[in-house]
Amino acid sequence: MVVGKTVCVTGASGFIASWLVKLLLERGYTVRGTIRNPEKAKYLLQLPGASDRLKLFSANLLEPGSFDEVVAACDGVFHVASPTSAEAITDPQAQFILPAVNGTLNVLASCAKVHTQRVVLTSSVGAINRTPKCTPEIVVDESFWSEEDYCQERKDWYALSKTLAEKAAWDFVKEKGLDMVVINPSGVLGPTLQASELGTNKYILGLLNGTMKVYPNLTFGVVGVKDVAMAHILAYESQHATGRYICSGPVLQSADVVSLLKKLYPMYDISAKVGDEAFHMVPPYNLSSQKLRDLGLHVQPIEDVIYETVASFKEWGLLD
Template sequence: MASGKTVCVTGASGFIASWLVKLLLDRGYTVRGTVRNAEKSKHLLELPGASERLTLVEADLLKPGAFDSVVQGCDGVFHTASPFLYRNFTDPDAQLIEPAVKGTLNVLESCAKARPKRVVLTSTEAAVSHTDKRIGADVVDESYFSDPDKCRREGDWYYLSKTLAELAAWDFAKQHNLDMVAILPVLVVGPVLQTSMNTSTEIVLELLNGTTQTITNQVVGWVGVKDVAMAHILTYEKPEAEGRYICSERMLHFGDAVALLAKLYPQYHIVAKEDGSVPRDPGYNASSEKIKKLGLTFQPLEDVLRETVASLKELKYLD
């Protein structure tokens, strides 16, 4: 346990970050969470231990120096704040890339002054796999980096934002001798702590309620949110942790994921169909061996999906 240690979590009201805050409080940490909107972060104040050991601070990710006082005196900093949009945006540079890159560098500049023991950066497996080097490879690992030019050419703006942010972070950490590790989760699902819907859980919801009618021809990694939060903590607490850590319970074609949901929940009207006129994406596997060696045991996807649906029912998104 970590009684007495103070850590900072940026973007504390987000899907992964909310669970990270909960698990940190459970382990005895004192947590400073930065949020954009305190009104939308009230669920954090109801967590066990929050009244004694959680402070929420409004901070603008793009304002230089906004994180100086927050990270000062912290033993560790978890930088999770970054937009996750894969649709409904009009200006990818302003809405995705600038907040991801500039926001990350702003936080790291504050860390360079405060000198925490370790910084844990929330990146994504999307910063690994979008590269032509993957062609022909059955398994990708942490040595791969997505190709920014390929991302831009193909309009994969979220992939681009996270790849550029992570590359900039590693450059900065090296220049300023910061001890940094990066967590690279695949598609994160699981029970929701916040009251608003998040992007990845909405994918599951829209399959179950019939909104999604066409199945994306893509193989995607799936992982539970509690495991991703625990991966952050393990890489912070274990001195031997270094570099990047992919977090994936399994890789599944979207069609197989839909079939699994339909098997678990036959009562819901899942209408999504695959386009049978094109060959199925053969996909690849993303190795999580490195994070397993640190002691992480993944919750089976079936159990994660059950908890996701139970949470959606509790929040009245599903009957």
């Protein structure tokens, strides 16, 4: 048990952040969570330990100083909040890039004012692997950076936003002397603590319930949400943690995921067909999480993650 430690989790009601809040409470932390929508975050108050050690605050990523009060009372800050998707992308700069970059800098500016002991930033493998350098014979590690032109050509605004936000964060903490560690998760699956917070799970649900008719031809790493949450905690608690940490299980292609779902759940009629976006597909490559394993994290097998994911769909009434 951690006694007396108080930490902030931004975007506390999100898919990854909610699991982070849950695990922090289980370890004895006092948590100050920032949220945008109090109604959507009510479920967090039902978590074990929440009645005594969780307090929620409204905060706006794009408002300078919005996090000052929250982080002032904290030993550490987990900055998880960031735009992840948009139904219709009409203005990538406004929908993805500005919220990610300016939101990150606003949180870090609040931390700099009170000299926060350690900041753990949630970035993404999208800030690492969007580059033609990712080939089967190469081990992709934390030294890789996604190429901005490559992201723009593919209209991968999420990856571009995470790349620009992380680069801006490293420049800022270097200038201000803040201690920051970064977690770079791949595609995150796993059980959800709230039916409305599906994250990447929505693609699995769409394949199983038949609403997804066409799936994109992609290559991506996958990892369980509980492992991603624990990676953040290990990065915060370890005195030796430094720099970036890839958090990923195997690298798969879309067709591999579809085949795995058909094998695990033959009772569902998975009829989705692959799209024609062949230019997006690259051969599977080696994505190294060795640095994170050295901190003590061993990720769940992807089959176990999918079992837990589907079980949570059924628990929430999202799947028969």
